[in-house]
Ligand SMILES: Cc1ncc(COP(=O)(O)O)c(C=O)c1O
């Protein structure tokens with residue numbers, strides 16, 4: 001499919017060139033930049049007993065028609081996990097979602113948006129969790145089908161129960177190679193899903209943070225520091241958007257700092273950040289990504305890095321990497337308390353690392369996104 005669409009309900013604007021035309025994934029059709037949705041003033045606050053996050057934050061979503069939404073996302077728990085020198089560490093527990101990762105929210109928003117734009121078949125690449133979420137979600141959208149390019153390194157069980165509506169294409173090589181194949185092998189009638197640039201995905205990811213900020217406010221706390229594990233950094237960019245739109249954050253009067261967490265064995269964003277900090281511009285890809293947290297093994301994140309680095313920089317946050325030993329310690333400490341996958345443990349161990357480095361001094365509260373449960 002080709003052509004462009006204009007969104008009816010909210011203003012969708014490219015952050016790079018200001019254009020208001022998008023391709024069918026929601027990416028700027030003029031410069032291929034990232035498109036953001038601009039909303040008027042919205043006062044949406046999570047209420048106890050809410051059963052659908054999309055419904056609660058409906059006025060902060062770019063979907064033109066409520067009837068296109070067929071997947072309800074029940075708000076996930078925000079828990080006070082521990083205290084470090086009296087600093088509360090709140091955890092957003094995403095492992096309880098239907099396929100045990102935060103990706104379920106992303107596709108719950110991406111699918112209706114694609115339907116609204118007239119997409120019939122889309123193509124993506126995945127380290128496993130997004131493919132599993134789409135395999136599950138597509139059962140509610142029989143009008144849509146997809147192909148997912150996935151490295152042969154990803155075990156089949158990672159992809160969840162097979163769904164004939166989602167064809168899996170196995171790729172020799174890493175996630176970067178899978179992405180190149182996905183973009184390069186579009187068949188007639190197929191649309192590129194867009195990955196990081198998919199507007200629906202980012203707006204879906206935003207909901208986790210809107211919920212968490214509201215929950216912490218209700219618990220009488222405040223969040224001034226957010227930590228999430230990053231591959232493309234979509235989650236962190238979404239968190240920054242949530243902070244701008246959150247009623248709780250506006251009450252706190254100050255937006256949190258955003259910290260992006262990677263594992264030392266695959267930390268191209270961390271290295272690029274450090275280079276920039278010391279006045280350089282080195283962007284070294286990781287040719288052979290390896291590490292415990294397989295969902296975040298992205299060796300070349302440089303199509304999205306600038307957006308992610310901007311969110312970190314403007315907030316006063318940064319980037320942090322942790323070793324396998326630190327990840328294992330976090331798993332040992334907390335996996336009996338919350339569903340905790342390896343990527344989530346990267347974020348959680350990064351909280352401890354930030355604390356040890358003195359980066360949490362004076363903090364009133366940390367929010368860590370536990371983006372997946374065991375196996376995610
Ligand atoms: C469980 C989990 N956490 C974190 C991420 C990081 O994703 P991103 O940086 O693209 O938001 C992923 C991506 O696949 C994931 O599956």
Ligand SMILES: [Zn+2]
Pocket residue numbers: 014015016017018019028029030031032033034
């Ligand atoms: Zn543009």
